[in-house]
């Protein structure tokens with residue numbers, strides 16, 4: 183479902199004209215659709231009707247409080263990877279009994295905070311982390327519910343930088359060591375082993391690596407039960423991909439995904455935890471930018487827009503494809519453009535040799551599918567201001583993170599005494 187549609191030739195976000203928001207907020211800005219988030223959430227939830235399910239939104243995809251709160255209101259829990267994210271989730275109204283904590287380097291301070299809040303589960307990734315958590319929980323007089331993150335040594339067939347389930351990746355306990363570490367865990371104070379988890383990567387568009395990994399972990403769960411462990415949870419991780427190129431991409435359908443999960447792990451009768459990030463918010467966001475100049479280069483035509491790699495790093499970091507379309511629809515004959523930003527690096531390129539209708543300076547374009555790993559990865563490189571985030575609901579919109587001022591950015595620096603006289 184597309185919640186950014188053309189009406190009378192003009193792009194709308196739900197029932198608001200994108201150009202009206204641009205006039206009000208100024209470009210560039212991120213624009214999110216509440217209805218899109220709600221639609222994706224219910225698609226996933228309904229697909230898993232037959233299973234005991236907890237959807238823990240992977241907050242790192244988009245940490246805006248309004249986005250988390252939108253999902254919290256739908257019943258989502260959270261998957262967090264830092265104390266900061268846990269605070270954001272709690273602040274948006276997600277109960278600690280719905281929060282799971284992932285990550286390879288949870289610190290003593292982070293573990294203490296999460297235990298004191300009464301977190302649902304730690305996804306433990308190594309022996310040293312297990313011992314550390316046991317020690318802290320014991321000191322605090324608490325019990326930490328844990329799963330071990332299994333590294334199943336499966337190729338998720340996605341971009342190398344977001345592939346996390348191969349033996350050479352830093353994530354998880356090698357699957358061959360899981361039984362041993364579980365035996366250890368059952369002897370330690372302050373620790374209660376409740377399940378296993380995994381997360382093999384992001385933007386996965388093929389069910390096969392999931393099935394391979396889940397099969398492996400399901401077997402481990404059977405083994406653990408035989409050895410006397412009481413395993414009640416199976417956390418399947420996130421990573422379900424989205425269509426970035428709406429005309430050509432074939433992402434996984436939630437119903438197919440759920441069917442496979444039922445077939446492969448249903449017999450275990452575990453609570454199923456999902457940690458989707460991109461799937462819930464990726465297609466719910468666009469980046470609206472204005473064309474500053476159209477430049478005829480030596481061999482290319484450049485569309486220089488006012489957004490840059492510091493606002494959206496995915497194309498330069500992951501070679502990500504993002505569809506770019508004008509806000510005013512045009513059926514004119516397509517031309518080839520390189521769409522670039524103002525930052526002083528050739529990597530500041532959103533698209534090369536892209537077919538687009540002729541576009542002039544001051545016109546607005548939308549970079550699509552940027553609701554996940556967009557705003558959260560932005561920086562102020564080139565002393566460019568972080569761009570605003572706007573949330574639409576039906577015919578209303580609100581700025582959910584305002585653009586800071588230059589003084590706020592520069593004022594973050596402090597001069598040492600010897601330079602401030």
Ligand SMILES: *Cc1c(COP(=O)(O)O)cnc(C)c1O
Nearest residue numbers: 240284384420421457458459460
């Ligand atoms: C990033 C991450 C997710 C979410 O990944 P998506 O591709 O956005 O669904 C889920 N679980 C863990 C442990 C992660 O690190």
